[in-house]
């Protein structure tokens with residue numbers, strides 16, 4: 125754990141304005157730059173210290189009332205700082221730093237970096253682009269690179285004639301320099317943090333410009349993809365208006381460009397006015413996309429645009445508070461998408477995200493949402509499920525408890541009060557307390573500053589009331605935390621809400637449902653009698669509530685408190701369920717059982733899946749009807765996929781092959797969800813020749829989503845020779861660096877070939893680590909829980925214990941504990957799982 129004071133500057137130097145000129149030299153992978161920074165010095169000093177790394181500073185001059193001082197530059201690489209020694213003491217006052225420098229355009233997807241694509245002539249083209257969060261602005265220009273040293277930025281980019289140049293501000297002028305280069309000047313930004321500065325330069329194309337109540341909105345992409353931009357434009361225009369209205373504050377930028385970058389480490393980045401995205405998160409063909417692929421674009425656009433206010437306008441003071449940015453943007457992305465496409469039932473889809481956070485948070489190795497952060501690596505490690513999905517879930521729980529309008533009023537007041545400035549967590553609670561009159565800070569501190577979550581135990585007492593107690597729920601051994609639980613409940617006597625501390629008593633009927641609405645970030649354990657009452661009316665609950673009951677039951681199977689058979693009993697009662705989001709989550713539990721049971725039990729389980737879904741599959745068929753809803757299309761995809769893989773249904777497998785052949789000849793002839801499901805079914809039963817066809821499909825894909833689908837299919841084929849070939853492609857750079865982690869994760873989780881893949885990952889460890897950005901390494905273990913074969917799991921854990929993961933150690937430890945939980949599941953269920961009749 126680094127010490128915050130080693131990495132965080134005080135406010136003895138306060139930058140006011142950066143005037144920056146950058147000239148990228150793409151063929152030589154370098155850039156030259158200069159800057160003039162106006163700053164205020166608050167204490168006398170003979171040195172000025174700021175951040176820079178991988179920058180060669182030729183000259184740095186400090187100018188003030190006392191004249192100019194040529195500084196002596198020295199570097200501290202470990203702390204990523206430079207010291208400008210002045211040779212004499214200067215007094216507090218206003219100064220200017222003028223510096224010129226040279227840097228590198230790296231290929232590591234951070235700082236100012238290179239991204240490549242192949243154009244329609246088959247030639248490779250390279251663009252220069254930036255990713256400065258968390259702490260990489262210092263790779264592009266010397267600066268005080270921390271969120272609470274905000275300043276305004278004026279940028280000039282010198283680029284090849286014909287290249288597009290984009291930064292945060294609007295273009296305000298350009299002139300030809302006569303040497304084949306053009307100098308492009310941009311307007312000054314609002315006062316903002318260094319990590320949301322952006323520069324993108326290269327052979328790129330812009331969509332039409334849409335005027336959104338005075339804000340020009342465009343999508344920018346590599347040439348030839350203009351037909352994939354319309355959905356993002358529609359979602360972007362909607363979200364800009366929706367958020368301005370929700371927050372009660374106009375969009376704080378002057379224009380908005382959304383840029384699709386071919387090589388991009390994260391999903392997207394909220395640079396003010398110049399939001400960058402992975403191509404799959406922005407460019408999509410509405411005619412061939414699955415529901416999930418469209419939803420992904422809408423959610424990422426909504427997430428990033430929510431940040432223009434929450435994050436860009438008002439920013440956490442330091443990286444410990446990154447949840448303030450990310451949890452809120454996660455919460456708002458759901459509100460935005462729910463408003464954009466109400467028929468998608470977006471909050472039910474979010475239940476799956478909540479459940480993935482509940483799973484991590486039930487581990488001993490979880491962490492509080494907010495905790496001390498020092499070094500840049502520690503800041504990077506904060507961008508995880510607990511920050512995003514747990515954070516977003518507890519905000520949703522709070523919103524539903526306080527009421528949506530009261531919550532919105534508090535948020536609007538918070539943003540207005542802290543605009544252009546920085547905050548800590550208590551500032552948010554203060555605003556919500558003022559709006560609601562509720563003890564928000566006292567209640568929420570327990571959810572933010574301690575890891576884990578409670579389980580409420582409900583028991584019918586002899587006097588007819590319901591006794592509630594709480595314990596700290598974990599899969600492997602209870603914890604000692606306690607929480608103020610905002611409980612909503614319902615019975616035939618009506619709705620109620622209360623804050624449950626250690627224990628509580630409810631005077632309600634036998635038919636009580638706890639966690640009414642299903643938004644609570646906690647689990648419920650009913651006594652047998654109360655549980656029976658809930659299960660008997662499962663179909664009468666809202667879909668959100670049903671999803672929560674199913675998760676609580678699956679979670680207790682993972683903990684060993686309930687058997688897999690009990691879970692399957694509950695699943696078999698789903699009957700007429702029509703919500704794809706519920707089937708997805710439910711079948712996730714079935715798939716986990718499918719992975720750990722013996723082959724005899726597996727064939728019984730396959731037959732169970734066929735009985736469970738057969739009627740629905742027949743009813744839905746393979747062809748959507750004209751007037752069908754988006755959710756019905758999605759449901760068809762979920763059902764066909766499960767029938768052909770988990771259900772091993774011969775007819776589904778046969779028809780899936782026909783569909784895959786049709787898609788290969790004409791992608792638009794098949795509905796996206798059907799095409800994607802069929803591809804998965806063929807892949808799950810596929811051969812080496814299918815694998816070759818998938819690679820070919822990947823190479824010739826006409827959309828980013830299609831490219832990913834084929835690559836995922838290639839990783840699904842249960843053939844060791846295919847797995848060897850694919851690993852080779854990761855290691856020789858055929859696979860983009862941005863895709864290395866998820867492909868390896870899929871291969872490691874593959875039931876039949878994953879154990880052998882693990883052996884090969886070990887054999888090539890250094891090359892595997894080098895194939896991806898540093899912050900992705902931990903995510904290679906996203907599906908490691910499938911490797912619960914005892915001897916394989918033991919080997920993985922021994923290897924992990926022997927290797928260092930730096931600041932990501934906690935995240936890797938969480939994956940190892942998830943694996944432990946499945947080793948236990950396998951031991952309990954492998955041969956004893958009882959399959960219910962249907």
Ligand SMILES: [Zn+2]
Pocket residue numbers: 394427431449450453
């Ligand atoms: Zn975000």
